[in-house]
Amino acid sequence: MAKKNFKQIVLDYLLQYPNENINRDTLIAKTGISKSRLSEILESIRQDGYTITTPPRSGIIKLETTDDQVVLPAIKDSDIRQWLILFLLSHFGPLSFRELILKTLCIKEYAPDYSLKINDKKAYDDNNLIKSIRHQKSSNNSDEDIDVAGDYISITTLRKDLNILIKDNLVELNNGRKSIYKLTTEVPPIITISEDSLFRFCQEHEEHLSVTSDLSSVTQAYNKIKTLIAWDGSKHKQRGFGKFNQISKKQIKKFNNFISHPYKTNRITLHSEFKGNIRHATVSVALLYYSVENGIFYALCYNHTEGRIEADRLEYIDTITDEKQKNTIFHSQKYIQIYNDMFGPGFEENLHHVKVLISDFGNTKTRFYNLATIRKHASMRKIDNPPDGCPYEYVYEDDLRGLNDFARLLRSFGYSVLALEPPELKERMMYSYTKIIEKNKKVDGISNEN
Numbered sequence: 001m002a003k004k005n006f007k008q009i010v011l012d013y014l015l016q017y018p019n020e021n022i023n024r025d026t027l028i029a030k031t032g033i034s035k036s037r038l039s040e041i042l043e044s045i046r047q048d049g050y051t052i053t054t055p056p057r058s059g060i061i062k063l064e065t066t067d068d069q070v071v072l073p074a075i076k077d078s079d080i081r082q083w084l085i086l087f088l089l090s091h092f093g094p095l096s097f098r099e100l101i102l103k104t105l106c107i108k109e110y111a112p113d114y115s116l117k118i119n120d121k122k123a124y125d126d127n128n129l130i131k132s133i134r135h136q137k138s139s140n141n142s143d144e145d146i147d148v149a150g151d152y153i154s155i156t157t158l159r160k161d162l163n164i165l166i167k168d169n170l171v172e173l174n175n176g177r178k179s180i181y182k183l184t185t186e187v188p189p190i191i192t193i194s195e196d197s198l199f200r201f202c203q204e205h206e207e208h209l210s211v212t213s214d215l216s217s218v219t220q221a222y223n224k225i226k227t228l229i230a231w232d233g234s235k236h237k238q239r240g241f242g243k244f245n246q247i248s249k250k251q252i253k254k255f256n257n258f259i260s261h262p263y264k265t266n267r268i269t270l271h272s273e274f275k276g277n278i279r280h281a282t283v284s285v286a287l288l289y290y291s292v293e294n295g296i297f298y299a300l301c302y303n304h305t306e307g308r309i310e311a312d313r314l315e316y317i318d319t320i321t322d323e324k325q326k327n328t329i330f331h332s333q334k335y336i337q338i339y340n341d342m343f344g345p346g347f348e349e350n351l352h353h354v355k356v357l358i359s360d361f362g363n364t365k366t367r368f369y370n371l372a373t374i375r376k377h378a379s380m381r382k383i384d385n386p387p388d389g390c391p392y393e394y395v396y397e398d399d400l401r402g403l404n405d406f407a408r409l410l411r412s413f414g415y416s417v418l419a420l421e422p423p424e425l426k427e428r429m430m431y432s433y434t435k436i437i438e439k440n441k442k443v444d445g446i447s448n449e450n
Contacts, residue, residue, distance in 0.1 A: 006033045010041050014052070014063040024059045082161050086183065089171065094182035100158065185256045186249070248295060254314040255297045258288070261320050264330045267304065269321040270312065281305045283312070284327040286335030291345035298345055300335055309338070311347040340376050343398075344405030353399050354406060355421040357383075357392035364416040368396045375400070392418060403428065 009031045014022065028035055042052055042061070051064040088103045089095060095103065162181060165171035174180045261268050263285040272279045283301035290297050297314040329335055341351055358368050358380070372378040378398040386393060400406060407428045410417050419425045 007041050018065040021060045089183045094180045185253045258314050267323040267325045270317050271319045284329045286329045341401045343400040343402035348401040356396045357418040358394040359391050359416045360393050361416045
């Protein structure tokens with residue numbers, strides 16, 4: 001008899017009566033769950049993102065929901081296994097089934113420099129493959145009794161996970177003289193900070209589990225990734241800073257196509273056409289970045305054809321030609337500094353020092369304090385002795401590129417901010433206020449005529 005999933009049974013029952021008070025004894029009777037396990041099940045459901053209230057000594061349980069609520073599924077073992085496959089294919093490129101096993105074993109061993117060599121004997125089925133790996137591993141470590149299938153990796157499970165990823169159109173299998181698995185253009189590449197990043201994650205995760213069984217940190221990461229990436233093209237979106245924070249399939253495909261070229265080591269020529277204007281520009285790429293503000297991938301480049309630094313939107317690039325000349329600026333400190341100076345996604349040649357007065361109205365102070373924590377050269381301080389009647393209590397200063405982007409932010413705060421420096425910023429703000437006054441007068445005139 002199949003084992004009952006009481007967690008799902010309890011959740012399904014509560015979902016039938018959202019925002020209603022459910023008697024605890026009624027829930028136990030309807031679901032068949034034991035009284036001792038109910039609290040554990042409810043807490044597990046909460047960990048998945050649901051809001052459940054249980055007032056003390058009331059005997060009442062209520063599942064609170066809203067129309068726009070999005071609750072993501074809990075992390076599963078299969079998720080971690082399939083992420084591992086995607087990571088390996090992203091990091092090492094196309095791999096055979098045997099190579100996937102070897103790379104998985106390297107991660108399992110927690111040794112980033114460890115490599116396992118297998119003889120060239122062809123493995124016709126899973127048993128032969130396991131024996132081949134076990135024999136070679138045992139010969140290298142004669143003191144160990146190795147069980148590859150049990151202690152290290154399940155061949156059957158690996159094949160099952162690969163089939164799921166192929167069905168989801170995230171991995172494709174190229175059959176030939178040597179069958180190769182590789183990522184499709186549908187999957188966002190996993191960009192690692194260093195070659196050992198996954199190793200460190202596995203190590204820290206194991207240490208974490210040795211102390212506690214709490215998976216909240218991993219679950220939170222899973223939830224964020226699932227919300228950020230539009231795996232299935234669904235319409236649910238996560239709002240961040242008033243913007244829709246979700247990478248579209250179009251952006252993912254453009255990004256995947258771009259990184260298939262040797263942009264890190266060589267110059268590339270970008271070909272595009274916009275409103276009849278054809279462009280061919282040979283560039284060296286310094287870095288790629290994603291703007292949450294507009295949901296677009298960019299490449300910060302030096303344009304050798306036009307002799308300038310620029311930020312190119314990947315979605316505007318039609319085709320790319322690989323060049324033989326070397327790229328000498330990839331991740332150079334100069335361009336990383338330029339990126340840190342940028343206030344918006346676009347590149348501006350001039351670096352500006354800005355100074356703004358801030359009032360303690362609403363959340364204005366908090367938002368600028370938060371901004372100062374993420375901007376490398378930003379600072380915010382309280383005015384020691386403000387003049388009588390002065391509505392401003394704080395000064396925000398920063399060095400940035402993108403004066404128009406910064407002015408756009410200031411306009412959203414209205415009278416709560418006052419630009420002092422540079423003169424160009426004051427002019428932009430005064431121009432905006434003048435246009436608003438003129439428009440209001442025009443609207444008032446129309447209203448009076450009517």
